[in-house]
Amino acid sequence: MALVDAPPVAADDLSRASFTGSASEYFGIWIVNILLTILTLGIYSAWAKVRRKRYFHGNTMLLGRTFEYHARGGQILVGRLIVVGVLVVLSVLSHIHPAFGLVTWLVYMVGLPWLIRRSLRFNARVTSYRNVRFDFVGTTGGAFVAVTLGGLVAFLTLGILAPLASRWLWRYILNNLRYGDRAFSADPRLGALYRAWVLPFLLFVLGGVMVGGGVAAMIATQTHTYDMPSGVDVAIQFLPFLFLLFLGFIGLVYRIGVRNVVLSAAVLDLRHQLLSDVPRLGYAWVAISNILATMFTIGLMRPWAAVRMARYTNAHTGIRIHGDPGDVISNIEASGSAISAEYVDMEGFDFGF
Numbered sequence: 001m002a003l004v005d006a007p008p009v010a011a012d013d014l015s016r017a018s019f020t021g022s023a024s025e026y027f028g029i030w031i032v033n034i035l036l037t038i039l040t041l042g043i044y045s046a047w048a049k050v051r052r053k054r055y056f057h058g059n060t061m062l063l064g065r066t067f068e069y070h071a072r073g074g075q076i077l078v079g080r081l082i083v084v085g086v087l088v089v090l091s092v093l094s095h096i097h098p099a100f101g102l103v104t105w106l107v108y109m110v111g112l113p114w115l116i117r118r119s120l121r122f123n124a125r126v127t128s129y130r131n132v133r134f135d136f137v138g139t140t141g142g143a144f145v146a147v148t149l150g151g152l153v154a155f156l157t158l159g160i161l162a163p164l165a166s167r168w169l170w171r172y173i174l175n176n177l178r179y180g181d182r183a184f185s186a187d188p189r190l191g192a193l194y195r196a197w198v199l200p201f202l203l204f205v206l207g208g209v210m211v212g213g214g215v216a217a218m219i220a221t222q223t224h225t226y227d228m229p230s231g232v233d234v235a236i237q238f239l240p241f242l243f244l245l246f247l248g249f250i251g252l253v254y255r256i257g258v259r260n261v262v263l264s265a266a267v268l269d270l271r272h273q274l275l276s277d278v279p280r281l282g283y284a285w286v287a288i289s290n291i292l293a294t295m296f297t298i299g300l301m302r303p304w305a306a307v308r309m310a311r312y313t314n315a316h317t318g319i320r321i322h323g324d325p326g327d328v329i330s331n332i333e334a335s336g337s338a339i340s341a342e343y344v345d346m347e348g349f350d351f352g353f
Contacts, residue, residue, distance in 0.1 A: 014275060015325065016318035019311045020066075021059035023304040029055055030303045046080065047073030056310060057127065062318075063325055070133075071126040079122075083115070113143035124177060130333050138176035146172035159201070162254070163193035170262040179268060180332050186266035196257030199280070200250045207246045214239065249284055256283040263317070269332075271322045278316040286312050 033048035050073045057069040090107060093100035117140050124136040150165035167188055174186035256278050263276035290305035321328050 013320050014318045015063050015321065016316075017060060017062045017314040019056075019059055019307070019314040020061055021055060021307055021310065023307045026055060026307055027303040030306075043077065044073075046075075046077035049073075049076060056306075060310070060314060062129070063321075063329065065130050068128045069126060070128060071122070075122075086111070109148065110140075110144075113148055114140045116147055117143045120173065120176075129179070130329055132180040132333050135178040136176055137178060138172055142172050142176070159204075163190060163197045163258075166193055166258045166262075170258070174262065174266050182269040182332055184266055184268050184274075185270065186262055188262045188265040192261045192265070193258060196261050197254065199257070200254040203250050203253065204247075207243070207250070211239070211243055249288065252284045252287050253280050256280050268319070272328070273320040273322075275318045275320065276316060278313060283312065 029051055033044070033051060036044040037048050050069070050071055053069045053071070057067040060067050086107075090100075090104045094104050117136075117138055120138060120143075121136040124134040127134045146169045150168040154162040154165040167190060170188060171186060174184050177184040257280050260276045260278055260280075263274045266274040268274065286309055290301075290309060293301040294305050
């Protein structure tokens, strides 16, 4: 059971990404974003998101160049207002007459995949590398299958078919992603995804046995004693939270395992290979310790945690260019820059999908 779901790669073949930002730099951006968002009752959050993403894109380096983020705060604010307006109208209509409840359900079923597709397209089109924009050409029907249907399949099978749902989702995302006029493609093997699924599944079973045993022991203690010991009482109160934290840990282990599999199965322009070899337990440790550090410092360590995570994931992400990297990127740059002008104005549906 490999904890790094990627084939070994010779160091001289791979160009790894890196993150060059620092916690002290990002703290200044973060604290200003927080203060202005509070003072404007949340309106500034759209511009705060732009400042944050520009900082992280601008410090993510690959092959000696950084990424760029071109969205404007006004675009994102308009997109959010449209979505909030639609949700308010649907809520009012559902209270006017029960028949509108069916309409609301249909709007959600159709509207959610539509929003996801628009969000993916928006995020791709406002991101560039070497002056060449990314793009996303997926359809709403594809989003319905990949997200809505895939989510239902994973949920109704209690997670047993989660690898299948993950395959649908990532094939939809990567096979519809473009860099300039060059396409990404990915066909992750179901067997590899199930190998990434085994460890989280075993952890879930082990956690279930431990929680079940703990609950049984507490019930037995309560049955034989009229006065429950204070320690047991405290344990019962914290048990749901501990269980949720454990589920979060399992989710982290599964998510990063899937990332390793699908990115390592992806190629750009049918020949340049992507790679992700993030150690799953290491990633879970970084994520959980980040959460604890943020909690115990009342949020003040949040910039440090974000920078730490960006450095960790970038250090384990790369691309293997077949051919001379300078020539390859120059060719893509020459063809991609010509189609960038049409991306100047677009909607701002961005939900961090």
